[in-house]
Amino acid sequence: MSGGSIALIAVIVVTLITMVVGALGIRIARTPDDFLVAARAVPPLRNAAAISGEYLSAASFLGVAGLLLKDGLGMLWYPVGYAAGYLMLLLLVAAPLRRFGAYTIPDFAEGRLGAPRLRQVATIFVLVIGWFYLLPQLKGAGLTLQVLLGTPYWVGVAVLAVVVTSNIAAGGMKGVTFVQAVQYWIKLMAIATPAIVLIVVAGGLHRADLAKPAPPVFDTATTVKVQATVDFVVAEPVTVQAHGDVDHELVEGPLTLTTGAHRVASGAELVFPAGSAAPHAQGVRAQDGSSWVSPLVNAGHKGGHPLAATYSLIVATFLGTLGLPHILVRFYTNRNGRAARRTTVIVLGLLGVFYLFPAVFAVLARLRDPGLYLTGQTDSVVLVLPHALITSVWGEILGALVAAGAFAAFLSTSSGLLVSVAGAMAHDLLRGGVRTFRRCALLAGAIGLVAGLQVQRFDLNLLVGWCFAIAASTFCPLLVLGIWWRSLTWVGAIAGLLLGGVSSSVAIIMTMVGVGNSGWPSVLLGQPAIWTVPLAFVAMIIGSRLTPAQMPADLESKLLQLHLPEALRPVVPAAD
């Protein structure tokens, strides 16, 4: 049996598990409460596994290792920030948000500050962040099936969109909570097993001399198969065995690649001799060892301002998590404020365990499989490395396991996103019930499918990093000030949401279309959180100070609701 078909079976099994476990939830899901927040009675460990399962997306499962391989260990700030975001969430919002007892962020905004217009503005940003975050998941699915099975990009996108949309429309959130708790464990196993096996096969990481002042080399004679036509740069002349279309000529046999740019067409194979330096695809920066091991973002990037870039990434990821709507909606499924805190601590532990492993793939690939720098497919390193380093059938089996984990990642994150987007449409915009929710899920899935087909060329982690920047510049100040600052008014909140949201979105769109590619503009536009987050906070504070009359009349009872410990709460009679 070929590697492709083992992988296909693994992906189908994970998809079936998702649908079956989701279907088990259908019998319980009946009321809008069930659909949106799983009737608020999920115990902390399962809820924590579900939150982690939902959170570990394509960006974490594939993107982190790819980014580390491509840009160096400074990119470890991405997973560190993704995890540390939960510490900020714990410190600033977890318990009060749960105690306030609203379903969604727009619910919180209107409940705390009392203005329907604020709810509408907040809903718009829930939709923006949700759909934006959905795109990298769909891209990941397209890429995974392309790498494993050779299907066209749109196949993976369509499969993911259809499975997730039908699952959500049928079961809502109750089913999703079980599915995601299961998927955390699938993902952990799928990344930990190959990582540990690869460390053993490679003879340990401790011998790795990564910091030597030279670009990566092929340690043995290596065949690089090119799946998609790529332009690459050769630093020093090298004679390879070529089979296929190189520089627009069909070559069979030895070929000397001169220093400079070359193009190799899809389907071609190049065999590099042992000890030769690995060429790099256009757009992949060749780095020597000492800048690759630097713990700063953009190290070794001329005019990259590593310190500023690192801090901007830290601001976006540390503060972005607590503004992600699909994560926050999960906190209402905790029993009470104390359970919300405990859940968050467990999440931090579960994420910490998971994030030990992506770096293993990046380090081993740099040492043993630098052909990925040539093809530029660094995002697929987790998928291809087991197969590249282990030639027996076990390499295929580990590759299939990774593929299953990757698909679990796309399925669970897009499920959570779709619940949050469909919930925002049905609950906040249309004020409908279960039927409206189902219809909105179908519509939201269709929109995601169409948009997902357009993002084939964007980097996984860049797309996700931008969502964090927008979330950090909008909902983070809204929640932090709404919970801890009594003088916040709805006018100030809208001013901050618009200023932070629009400025970060504009900066990101400018980067996407290629404005400001070097120096300070690339840092401040490509990673805007460092200035858009303070801007949003200042706008909310000034806006509120100018409109003190707009403070809600029953401010004290709102604060009571946010901060009063459970033991003092009046018993709310059960609704049923």
Added chain:
Amino acid sequence: MSVPSPPTPPPHAQPAPQRVVIRSADLGQRRVGVRGRAFDERSEYRDVLLHSLIRAQFGLTLGFIALTVGALISLPLVVSLMPWLARKHVLGLPFSLAVLGVAVYPVLVIIALAYTRLAERTERHFLDLVDKL
């Protein structure tokens, strides 16, 4: 040997018991009765008490943010001042990998556990205070 079966009461012989729904969410709130009333009735203390609780919790939050900043966020600054640090090895791993790839996660969990303990203690003290009033 025959065991006498327990007598089955005839259907509808006695009024059906009142159906009571107990949600698990209510179980953590069984002391609500006494304290909740005390808190609501003394509304002249209510706002003062509440603001003291919010101040205490926010102070705790700020302290822990400062701790996190000290532990983690100072790292890029330290490394850019002492670039030789990045070329060191810790337990056979490159410095960046050892610190940002491994050591940072237990530190985050410890900070989170410590905060949760202290936040719950603040709430217990608050409840004791309310009880005394």
